[in-house]
Amino acid sequence: MLYSCLLHEKVLLIDLQCEQIYANFGNKDTIEQNIFNTTSLTLPLLRSVFDDVKHLALTSFDIVVLDLSNLQNAHNLDFVFETLFEYFFEKGKEIYIINIKTTLYDNLKLNKLESKALLKGLNNNEYCLHFSLSKTMTIPFPEILYFKFKLFQELFEKKMLSANSGYYGENKEKLSYSSDVYLDKYINIKVFNEDKPFSHFGLFLLAHSVKSLFNNEKNNQYLFTMSINGSYIASMLSRLLGVEVSYLDHLGPINRMYKTKLDNRILTGKHYFLVSDVICLGTETKKAESIISYENAFVDGYITIVNIKTVTRPNDKPTFSLFEINKENNNIFNYSIKTELNKL
Amino acid sequence: MKRNSAILLISDLHLTPFNVPNSTIINSHLQEDGDFIDCFIDSVKKQLGDRKVLLHSLIIAGDIANSGKKQEYEKATEFLTKLSKELGISKEFIFVVPGNHDINWTDIDSYVEQEDFKGKVNSLHEVKFKKFKGFYDNFFEGLKAFTEASPIVEMKVDESNKIIILALNSNYYESNIKENHYGYIKHDDLKEFLKTQAKVDHHDYGKIAIFHHHPLTFLNETDSNWHKTLTVLNNFGFHAFLHGHVHNDYSNSIQDKELNYFFAVGSFAKKDLSIINSYKLIVNSETENEFDVITFHYVDKSTPNPYWQEQTEINSNKILKIKADPIKLDKLPSVTEKLEIEILNTEELGKDYSIEQYKTSDSLLLAEYKRIILEEIREKKLFKTGHFHWSDNFRSHGLIDIFTLINSIDTKKLVIDSFIELIHSKSITFDSMIGVGFEGNIIGSQLALYYPDCNYTYVPSSLEYYNEFEKKIKLEHTKIAIIEDVIYKADALEIFLKQHPEMTEKIEEIELIALFFCGSLKELDNIRKIPKVKFNFIFDEITIGSCNYENDINECPIVKNNLDTYYKFH
Structure with missing residues (x-):
């Protein structure tokens, strides 16, 4: 199974560190690995990627992007990698091999491919190679370097729009009890979480976007969640980042919270990052923050799949999200919040 | 192991002068003193006789030779043959592992000169152990054979004494290059071997692993090979380790909280007054699966009458346990004295129900995981008693704090590994997985990573107070695994299935x-009576009592009379 395979608008993108990490997770005998220490590409993984790639319909894409971000070593894999490259090249695909660290460039002996390349770029000590028989560059530098985020967000938007659900049922019954305010629709993150390869890649990207927070003093930092959707997201992030996860079941504006007087779920002096599926008005996260602060612990930021910028919070903690809905792109979603004053 | 038995441990014989670069040459008693062997044999015989014990086995923990030469092994064969005969021990119970000095450097040098060495690492094992293998196979006369590249020298299962001795080769990377001078056991191969050999019946057996290198001399900084090897050995019930290599008697620096027992033995026959030669006699104690470890030092200052002297204060820990302590449920901590844990007892519950009709044996690995999980529960005090109100119609008199168990990365992995082992050992198949509740979701989401083709979703454990979209699940398959942390009652599952009619x-x-x-x-x-449902529990040995006044809390005498704290969870 390919986790990072994004196929959209005739572009095929594969992130090899993502593939390597989930392959390692699937092997019980590998020692605990996460996005920080998974830096080597292995032969079984590369062969498996090649096998999966061969099952993709060649007509479904014209451009191939192989993203090698965060990988440093790949011993004795030059032949397999070259075979993978030739598979696409011989079929006339435009190929980008991007974010290649110098050690990896040497390991994979990519200098052998240079004669076929249209362009060899260097950005922050990382190489990029571009191959095109038609001598055209469809995605320009440096946009290509961050292309996976753009591609993911386009696909996410498409999938979320189709999964958008009405807030009320056929008989005008309320389907969600998360808020006292009135929404004409809600974003169904469970549908995203159940989309296995896509959500796994999304959470991998999210883990990378927050990893700078967890580089130091991991023992002092925890993820914290308070919803069933959040528990899935936090569980996956905890594995990807190698940090522990704490939770309160179940916290929300309307939902009741289980009493936890037996547990030391919030540890004095520790630092927490609140993980949720969607941040809308931020009531739920604020409630969790109050409880954490009451225990003399700290909330350092929020991590969420979708951050709806409903209100301006000038002094708020940093929020990391996979997707943001703001006044610029809300015309696509038409997300609105109403109250008793202007009820739906 | 039968009472009145003993194991004799020696190591680092170094049959020719011990020659360390930039140091003085140390001669060997074995080479120069004809009486040395007789003195040793006399000492062992006397100790066995005085203690009225019989010798069960003889272990030689490596460095038989000094430079892996044929002439050294000829002397070794002579020496071991004499020991076997004089001490009355059959070759079946003599265990020999190679040490780094059993590698022949000259053979490696000449091989590298002649051959294109690149890519022939496996051949190198054959080259470096060529002489040792010749000695080993010759001495054991077809009874045992040495396999050069394997981490396993031999595994002896002594059914009559219920003991397993596992002899390991820790020289995987040792060669003529200084940088390769460290211990390394191919833990992956070891694990595969133990998987194929593991039998449930062996769960009760005492187990000892022997190898040459001191654990602290393994390659640990970048590879943590020792840690991985120890994990594999622990997982298969090996907690007693005997080794040599360091020429002293101490292994205290690696004793770890009574889970593992390490004993080193010093060099055997170095002829230098500043060096202490020693042997160890490991004798059955009064307690089953426990041994007293007695150390003897060679005293030759009083020549011409040298002798072996028993050491009384050499190690603070002189007990070797060859079987890990079983976790006793009555040791589990309780918040109050009103503990209501019961071991399932068929007599108390009547004739209609019998655990035997459900229970299947745990695999050896699962039994070990369970042992460690129970130890975590005990150490972290995760078993709580009290009156716990889970819902309007269910109250238990105890709980196991799963939150703390899965909050830590290490114990969460242990829990997940135990699920994997249960699934594997019982050949459970499924194509979709559903995690139930926060705990079930955290375990399930990470468990599903081991099954790439398996879909995963989750539902809340209680259907109250949750949004409709949180309750819905995407189902594409027909064989489902439901992952839960703790189950008390059948009706929870019945309600769950009722609320998800699409499942049934x-x-x-x-x-x-x-x-x-x-x-x-x-x-x-x-x-069991719920249609289509098969159940699989990692632990089914602990029963937690539930409140009989399910439907009216005010009738519950504990609440009514304020007898105990009660915890309201809903």
């Missing part, structure tokens, strides 16, 4: 897999 319609089979089943046998029988 579409699904062909539901494998219920839980870490703990803490309900009664009657509840177990009720689960």
Whole structure:
């Protein structure tokens, strides 16, 4: 199974560190690995990627992007990698091999491919190679370097729009009890979480976007969640980042919270990052923050799949999200919040 | 192991002068003193006689030779043959592992000169151990054979004494290059070997592993090979380790909280007054699976009458346990004295229900995981008693704090590994997985990573107070695994299935897999009666009592009379 395979608008993108990490997770005998220490590409993984790639319909894409971000070593894999490259090249695909660290460039002996390349770029000590028989560059530098985020967000938007659900049922019954305010629709993150390869890649990207927070003093930092959707997201992030996860079941504006007087779920002096599926008005996260602060612990930021910028919070903690809905792109979603004053 | 038995441990014989670069040459008693062997044999015989014990086995923990030469092994064969004969021990019970000095550097040098060495690492094992293998195979006369590249020298299962001795080769990377001078055991191969050999019947056997290198001399900084090897050995019930290599008697620096027992033995026959030669006699103690470890030093200052002297204060820990302590449930901590844990007891529950009809044997690995999990529960005090109100109609008199168990990365991995082992050992198959509740979701989401082709979703454990979209699940398959942390009652599952009618319609089979089943046998029988459901529990040995006044809390005498703290969870 390919986790990072994004196929959209005739572009095929594969992130090899993502593939390597989930392959390692699937092997019980590998020692605990996460996005920080998974830096080597292995032969079984590369062969498996090649096998999966061969099952993709060649007509479904014209451009191939192989993203090698965060990988440093790949011993004795030059032949397999070259075979993978030739598979696409011989079929006339435009190929980008991007974010290649110098050690990896040497390991994979990519200098052998240079004669076929249209362009060899260097950005922050990382190489990029571009191959095109038609001598055209469809995605320009440096946009290509961050292309996976753009591609993911386009696909996410498409999938979320189709999964958008009405807030009320056929008989005008309320389907969600998360808020006292009135929404004409809600974003169904469970549908995203159940989309296995896509959500796994999304959470991998999210883990990378927050990893700078967890580089130091991991023992002092925890993820914290308070919803069933959040528990899935936090569980996956905890594995990807190698940090522990704490939770309160179940916290929300309307939902009741289980009493936890037996547990030391919030540890004095520790630092927490609140993980949720969607941040809308931020009531739920604020409630969790109050409880954490009451225990003399700290909330350092929020991590969420979708951050709806409903209100301006000038002094708020940093929020990391996979997707943001703001006044610029809300015309696509038409997300609105109403109250008793202007009820739906 | 039978009473009145003993194991004799020696190591680092170094049959020719011990020659360390930039140091003085140390001669060997074995080469120069004809009486040395007789003195040793006399000492061992006397000690066995005085203690009225019989010798069960002789272990030689490596460095038989000094430079892996044929002439050294000829002397070794002579020496071991004499020991075998004089001490009356058959070759079946003589265990020899190679040390780094059993590698022939000259053979490696000449091989590298002649051959294109690149890519022939496996051939190198054959080259470096060529002489040792010749000695080993010749001495054991077809009874045992040495395999050069394997981490396993031999594994002896002594059925009559219920003891397993595992002899390991820790020289995988040792060669003529200084940088390769460290211990390394191919832990992956070791694990595969033990998997194929493991039998449930061996769970009760005492187990000893022997190898040459001191654990602290393994390659640990970048590879943590020792840690991985120890994990594999622990997982298969090996907690007693005997080794040599360091020429002293001490292994205290690696003793770890009574889980593992390490004993080193010093060099055997170095002829230098500043060096202490020693042997160890490991003798059955009064306690089953426990041995007294007695050390003897060679005293030759009083020549011409040298002798071996028993050391009384050499190690603070002189006990070797060859079988890990079973966790006793009565040791589990309780918040109050009103503990209501019961071991499932068929007599108390009546004739209609019998644990035997449900229970299957745990694999050896699963039994070990369970042992460690129970130890965590004990150490972290995760078993709580009190009056716990889970819902309007269910109250238990105890709980296991799963939150703390899965909050730590290490114990969470242990829990997940135990699920994997249960699934593997019982050949449970499924194509979709559902995690139930926060705990079930955290375990399930990470468990599903081991099954790349398996879909995963989750539902809340209680259907109250949750949004409709949180309750819905995407179902594409017909064989489902439901992952839960603790199950008390059958009706929780019945309600769950009732609320998800699509499951009972579409699904062909539901494998219920839980870490703990803490309900009664009657509840177990009720689960069994639910159509399409098969149940699999990692722990089903602990029953937690439930409140009989299910439907009216005010009738509950504990609440009514304020007898104990009660915890309201809903």
